[in-house]
Amino acid sequence: MFQAMRDVASTKAGFKQPLAIEAAAGGLRIKVNTNMKISAITLPVNQVPPSFIRKASVTAKRQFPFLWIFALMCLLQLSVPAAQPERIISADIHAVKGPRSMAWQDCVGAGRVAEGLRGTWRQQLEECKADIGFKYLRMHGLLEDELGVYSEDAEGHAHYNWMYIDDVYDYLLSIGVKPFVELGFMPKALASRPQTIFWWQGNVTPPNDYAKWDALITALVKHWTARYGADEVKTWRFEVWNEPNLSLFWRPAPDANDTVRRDAYFKLYEHTARDVKSVSTDYLVGGPAGAGPAWTKQLVDFCQQKNVGLDFISFHSYGLGGG
Numbered sequence: 001m002f003q004a005m006r007d008v009a010s011t012k013a014g015f016k017q018p019l020a021i022e023a024a025a026g027g028l029r030i031k032v033n034t035n036m037k038i039s040a041i042t043l044p045v046n047q048v049p050p051s052f053i054r055k056a057s058v059t060a061k062r063q064f065p066f067l068w069i070f071a072l073m074c075l076l077q078l079s080v081p082a083a084q085p086e087r088i089i090s091a092d093i094h095a096v097k098g099p100r101s102m103a104w105q106d107c108v109g110a111g112r113v114a115e116g117l118r119g120t121w122r123q124q125l126e127e128c129k130a131d132i133g134f135k136y137l138r139m140h141g142l143l144e145d146e147l148g149v150y151s152e153d154a155e156g157h158a159h160y161n162w163m164y165i166d167d168v169y170d171y172l173l174s175i176g177v178k179p180f181v182e183l184g185f186m187p188k189a190l191a192s193r194p195q196t197i198f199w200w201q202g203n204v205t206p207p208n209d210y211a212k213w214d215a216l217i218t219a220l221v222k223h224w225t226a227r228y229g230a231d232e233v234k235t236w237r238f239e240v241w242n243e244p245n246l247s248l249f250w251r252p253a254p255d256a257n258d259t260v261r262r263d264a265y266f267k268l269y270e271h272t273a274r275d276v277k278s279v280s281t282d283y284l285v286g287g288p289a290g291a292g293p294a295w296t297k298q299l300v301d302f303c304q305q306k307n308v309g310l311d312f313i314s315f316h317s318y319g320l321g322g323g
Helices: 050-055 058-063 065-079 113-117 119-132 163-174 210-228 258-279 296-306
Strands: 002-006 019-022 029-032 038-043 107-112 136-140 150-152 158-160 178-183 237-240 284-291 312-316
Touching (some): 113 136, 163 178, 163 210, 237 258, 284 296
Parallel strands (some): 107 136, 178 237
Antiparallel strands (some): 150 158
């Protein structure tokens, strides 16, 4: 708040009463008398309350239109922010304060796989790659129906289509980017329930038939091995699902609590890791890809007890806790 007093040139207008324009809200009051002297203007800095216009006297506007306009102009002038003093911020970019995470040079995320079919998306990715120099790219929706990856005929027989995945992965490798393979979400024909997330309807439920899920993952990894070679694929990272500790991304049952979600995820992880490793034990598999470091120790213990491959732990820190 600030108090402003301003005198202006007098006039000989023969008004018999002063004009008072006042707003009950916003801390604003303005008076203009017959000598055109403005006094006691009080208002918040850089704010003209709407109540000023609403609560002003209609009679005053009709009887003293010039004074009304003059008062309003003065108010608007006072609401203009004053020029700020120049601020100079200097930094020595060669000075090192301490260590910092360079994870962004290793892997970045980029929406969902289907976006990789767009020419403009590819152009932007190449620009980012040139500026940042990251090695891996992680994307949602690898197994989504929009890519036509999985379907079943009337008799329940599975049919696979790798055409669109191949198109995206061929491109990534051509520009020197390796896939950080997020295995998810669930194809509609293989989903246990219709629970989805996002406008593109990523299904977040377990498979309705783990034998069919195992066959799908194994066939896909074998396809990549045949297309790109084991020496290439063993440099990739296979991650099981995305943030299963959040019910938005993993819903094995409508009312599943944290323990139910965790146990259901560990089952999915065991099946998926064994599927990938069945193609080559050199292939790298990890998880739990949590929102924060959730279930990490439990997953390590589970894999040790079950003798399931676990080559890396992954989670999303979102810049919290120094991650």
